[in-house]
Amino acid sequence: HHPSLSPPKTWLELRERKxxxxxxxxxxxxxxxxxxxxxxxxxxxxxxxxxxxxxLEETINAKAQVDLDPSLLEEWMxxxx
Numbered sequence: 001h002h003p004s005l006s007p008p009k010t011w012l013e014l015r016e017r018k019x020x021x022x023x024x025x026x027x028x029x030x031x032x033x034x035x036x037x038x039x040x041x042x043x044x045x046x047x048x049x050x051x052x053x054x055x056l057e058e059t060i061n062a063k064a065q066v067d068l069d070p071s072l073l074e075e076w077m078x079x080x081x
Contacts, residue, residue, distance in 0.1 A: 007060075008056060009056065009057065010055075010056055011029060011053070011056050013056075014056055015029075023076045023079060024076070026072070026076075027068060027069070027072045027073055027076050028066070028068070030069060030072055031066060031067060031068045031069040031072060032053060032054060032059065032064070032066055033053060034069060035065070035066065035067050035069075
């Protein structure tokens with residue numbers, strides 16, 4: 001099958017292939033980053049491990065909870081209007 005039709009495997013590939021609008025990608029990626037870091041801090045996971053984000057596949061398959069940041073959504077919506 002053609003590589004451009006296959007689903008992206010990484011966050012970088014998702015952004016580079018421009019599957020989402022740049023602002024939509026920013027909202028999703030920053031929300032996931034912030035959510036993951038906050039959860040790991042609450043669980044008292046050492047800082048060296050806080051850089052790990054859920055993979056794109058985990059996120060797409062709902063194996064990682066994603067809570068979109070309302071302030072990022074609001075900022076994006078204001079830009080669209």
